[in-house]
Amino acid sequence: DAGVTQSPTHLIKTRGQQVTLRCSPKSGHDTVSWYQQALGQGPQFIFQYYEEEERQRGNFPDRFSGHQFPNYSSELNVNALLLGDSALYLCASSFVGEEKLFFGSGTQLSVL
């Protein structure tokens, strides 16, 4: 049973570019959440998707957008990249109503 998978594992971009990160949830899970984790910090909630709709959103600008597909996989898009967007981006999946989150290994994004 595959867990949460994220791609790519590492990415280097320059300021102003756009990036798309991908996530496949654990089998049987229908809810996907995205987090940003800066070095030495805890994760910061970006948004959550359920039934292809953004259900909740954290305190992130509109440059951060997402999508969930019918197979429950999800994408995180970031436009007009800033140096401060450099971080580990984590995807977590769960089954609706379940408290426990399963995390992927993340995508390390570096913005130069």
Add this chain to the structure above:
Amino acid sequence: GQNIDQPTEMTATEGAIVQINCTYQTSGFNGLFWYQQHAGEAPTFLSYNVLDGLEEKGRFSSFLSRSKGYSYLLLKELQMKDSASYLCAVKDSNYQLIWGAGTKLIIKP
């Protein structure tokens, strides 16, 4: 604002017991979580407390006092593989997870 405080770093000896504290001030409370994160890896779930008291799971136990806004994670019979960061997170009134910065636990032989 919302705030979760944990010690930045702790050191303990293999075979010993360590307690990692977490205090929180959040808008509402819908549960407290502990996750373990090894360097360069994904966080993994350790425990969930929503009612006051102690939850025991093998070598790990987690305690919650909602009136004090306080929790701790207790690790017994420490092993070298327990060297990791331990993240405390609280689900607020909007059911969003608010995370602490994590406690880096260093285990020495």
